[in-house]
Amino acid sequence: MTGAFDEREARKEYVRHRQTIVFSIVAAVLVVALIIATLFYTHILGRVASTSPTAQPNYGVQVPCAPKDQDGNASKYADNASVSVRLLNGTKFTGFAKAVGDALANRNFKVTAIQTYNRQNVERTTIYFGKGAIPQAYTVGANFTDAILKMDDRQDNLIDVVLGATFNDLKTQKKVPVAGGNITSIAGCVPADKMTKLPQAIQHDPAQ
Numbered sequence: 190m191t192g193a194f195d196e197r198e199a200r201k202e203y204v205r206h207r208q209t210i211v212f213s214i215v216a217a218v219l220v221v222a223l224i225i226a227t228l229f230y231t232h233i234l235g236r237v238a239s240t241s242p243t244a245q246p247n248y249g250v251q252v253p254c255a256p257k258d259q260d261g262n263a264s265k266y267a268d269n270a271s272v273s274v275r276l277l278n279g280t281k282f283t284g285f286a287k288a289v290g291d292a293l294a295n296r297n298f299k300v301t302a303i304q305t306y307n308r309q310n311v312e313r314t315t316i317y318f319g320k321g322a323i324p325q326a327y328t329v330g331a332n333f334t335d336a337i338l339k340m341d342d343r344q345d346n347l348i349d350v351v352l353g354a355t356f357n358d359l360k361t362q363k364k365v366p367v368a369g370g371n372i373t374s375i376a377g378c379v380p381a382d383k384m385t386k387l388p389q390a391i392q393h394d395p396a397q
Contacts, residue, residue: 247337253380255324264327266327266370274298274349276293278305279353286303286352293329314335317350318346321344326338326348336356
């Protein structure tokens with residue numbers, strides 16, 4: 190009898206030991222989950238994530254500030270009809286650029302051409318422009334939800350929109366600033382005169 194009793198006690202002790210281990214693991218997991226939830230709640234992890242390039246203003250790409258006039262007044266959003274835009278499809282989806290071009294034309298932009306970009310794996314829509322067309326670039330960019338503004342060395346006022354895979358739709362017109370309103374420069378912008386070593390412009394006809 191003593192042997193059977195000892196065996197039962199040993200079995201009970203083993204079960205209690207297993208339960209202790211399981212409860213310890215569950216408690217540790219819950220503590221870790223609580224810590225992570227607290228970090229999110231206090232925005233600590235959010236602040237870390239905000240340093241990533243895709244979360245920075247203009248997605249980490251240097252952008253010029255909207256210029257001011259000689260009296261220090263802010264630039265104004267341009268009238269859409271005065272802005273020349275060329276659409277280039279940087280994706281594999283046929284007809285993508287035409288659809289977006291038609292939508293911009295419906296908003297009275299002067300769409301000069303719809304073409305295929307030299308790459309079809311562009312990730313994020315990019316708006317290219319020259320130093321003399323910064324207000325126009327801001328005007329076009331205000332219609333997009335995820336576009337990058339990128340100044341190049343072109344000397345004319347043509348705005349190139351290279352469509353990328355992240356494009357979903359234009360902003361609703363109610364959310365687009367009206368022509369003549371003051372432009373709010375993108376956070377972290379720099380004066381255009383301080384931007385050097387600009388990339389070469391995409392080939393185009395300056396008359397466009």
